[in-house]
Amino acid sequence: MVDPVQEIKSKLGIVELVSDYVQLKKAGAYFKGLSPFTNEKTPSFYVSPQKDIAFCFSTNQGGDIFTFYQLVENCNFQEALKDLALRTGVNIETMKMPTSKDIEKKNRVFDLQEYLSKIFQKELSKSKDNLNYLRQRGIKDSVIKEFDLGLCNMDSKVYVDLLSKKGFSQQEMIDSGSFSDKAGYLECKFKDRLMIPISDSRGNVIAFGGRKLLESQKAKYLNSPETFIYKKNQTLYGFDKAKERIRETKTVILVEGYFDQIACYQNGFKNTVAVCGTALTENQVKLLSRFAERFVFCLDNDKAGKRAIANTSEIIAKFTDQIYIMNLGEFKDPADCFNEDPSVFVESMRNPLNLISFYQALYLPEKKITQNNTKSLQDFLESVFKILFILSDEIISEIWIREIADLLDLPKQKLLSKYSSFRKNQKVEVDTVKSAKFDLKIGDYLALLVYSDIDNLQEYKSLILDNFNYLKEIEFFNLLKTNEFDLFKINLKFLDVKLMELELKGLNFEKLDLRVEIEKCFSRISSQYKKQRIAEIQRQLSRNDNKNNLELLKELQNLMKK
Structure with missing residues (x-):
């Protein structure tokens, strides 16, 4: 089921919409202009293309494209949905908003x-020939297991029966994209293929790639449909496993297959x-830019790969100049390189071409x-000037x-004169963002830290619950507990606004070691809560009429030991 809100957002960016109402100027990673609300x-009105939000700090109003449109056009959500659907060509008559049933349906297909x-993995573990094929490609057994590589080699009926016994319906099998309905008979789409699970950023298996095993098969790779x-x-293959290392190194390596x-x-x-193709989309770059400052291409060394780099660099330049x-x-490609001479890859990674050298090699x-x-x-x-204009940085230029x-x-x-002429034909002007002081209470700071590392939320769940007495007044943590940490049920856009405000003041969460900061916060919170609770118990014990002295004394004794 297509979500009309997400479909419209994928077709209409916040900068494009706001530009119809506000004359925007580039301001670092943001755009700014005079507020349409006052x-x-x-200028106190800022737009973040990365977070897809706009916010006026003088009136404390703003949000995503729908909230902004409602505010500026003085209409309700349904009217905004209808107008923006008309603008983007999205047919909302054939769509409906996701409900709790839709969320349950999604979780069932994940399962x-x-x-x-797991069935595919077990099947591969029993196939010596196919295991040897992977080993000959240089893939170690430990990596075969870590990436959950598998084999689809049984009759479709076997898979259908195994899934049916597990409680899954035939409609759910079709919805997964792994099966097709052939006149009432379900057929697995990946027969006689090596199976590569594709996961979302949280590690949920959402699709498969299948590599052919028979020469008679036309397509070398067969991928799940959308x-x-x-x-x-x-979606980016391997992102769920790579994101922590990307965060640590601030660098992402982009390969093709x-x-x-x-x-x-x-x-x-x-x-x-x-x-998994040749061109990155803006959605994918936006996801990666949350973790990486440096993008390194290592696509196939052919015309298609070079063309993809040239096209994609203009998208990446909206977020960083480190390309x-x-x-x-x-x-x-990298797989061939590692099998023949890994030192070539190591040296190339150590001394990659910058964009100027790449374009020079391509054109001159x-x-x-x-x-x-x-x-x-x-x-x-022209290729270089396009990138410079997008970057909008005089020093880099x-x-x-x-x-x-x-x-x-x-x-x-x-x-310089030629570039100046090029710029005169463009609309966006260059500006800078001034930083200011910021002030945060520890609980609010922790909420923003955890939200910035939301992909690892489950790792912090027990800490949040252990310290919930201290955190219960904070909206973010209250929403998490109330909704049993199910992010599909929670709208957390209000935190994007706060993050944008703090980044404009000079506090950039993307440059923090989030895990370390979160651990420090929990340590301080635990210490503060303990001190407050000890003082509270001592006050209660000072009252002679307190009937729960024994329980309070035990609690006090335990707190003093910690």
Whole structure:
């Protein structure tokens, strides 16, 4: 089932919508302008393309595209939904909002895919030939197990019967995308294929990739179709395993295929994800930018891979200027490189090309300007200028143009003049964000930390419950407990607004070691709560009429021991 709200959001960005009402200026990672909700001379209205929210700090109003539209057009949610659906071409008549039944349906399919994956794994463990095939590709047994690789080699009826015994209906099997209905007979789509489970960022199996085993099979890889739990433009293979290493290194390596990602991971480059195609989408880049500041391409060394890098770099530049490209020389992809000569990959990762060198190699490999390649020069400069304009940083522009002048032996001033002419044809202006002081209570700070590390929420669940007496007044923790930590039931957009406000004041949560900060907060909270409780018990014991002295004394004694 398609969620109309998410469908509209995927087609209409917050910056695009707000620009119809507010003249926006680039301000670092944000856009800013005069508030549409009040008369002001100094801009207090900010838009975050990463978080998809807009907020006016002078009136304390804002939110996502629907909230903003309701505020600016003075309409209700249903009217906003209808208007924005019309604008984006989304047919809401055929859709409906997700209910608790929809959420239950989603969880059932998660469970089905997980169980099916276990069946495939067991099947592979009994197939010596297919295990040997993977070993010959250089994949270790421990990695085969860690990535839950499997085999689909049995008759479809066997899978259907096994799932039926586990309580799953035939409709749920069809909904998973792993089965198709052939005139009342369910057929598994991946017969005679090696199975690669595809997981979401929380590790739920949402789809499969199947690598052919028979020469008679036309498609080398067969992937699950899009379903209500699997959206290709929002999914990156291996992200669930790579995200912590990406967070630690602030770097993500982008490869093309499943086995490229597995090869990189096995050889110590655990901050690698596969795009499973050739082009990253803005949704995928937005997800990665929450963890990474540095993007390193290592796509297949062919025309399609190079074209994808050129196209995708313009998307990444909305989030960072740290874009690099690895060159594996004669090797087509990382998997081949690791099997033949791993040192080439290591050296290429150590010294990747920057975008200028990449575009130069793409358009002007001879590094010389002649009357025969002026068109190539124009293509080269336009590609670089597009990136510089998106980055909107005067210092970076100065550095890049100086590098181009030295590289191609061109006058720097003429390049600056050409870039200035290019910019005049664009709409966005450059500005900067000034930082200010910030003040947070420890419980509110902890809420924002946990929200920033929401993918690892289950790791903090017991700590939250143990300290809930101290945290119960904080809306975030109250919502978590009330909804049994089920994030599908909770709207936490209000925290995005607070994060944006604090980032504008100079506190960037993405640069914090979240685990360390969270542990410190819980330690302080536990200590504060203990002190407060000891003082409270001592006050109660000072009253002679207290009938619960024995219980209070025991509690006090336990607290004093900690």
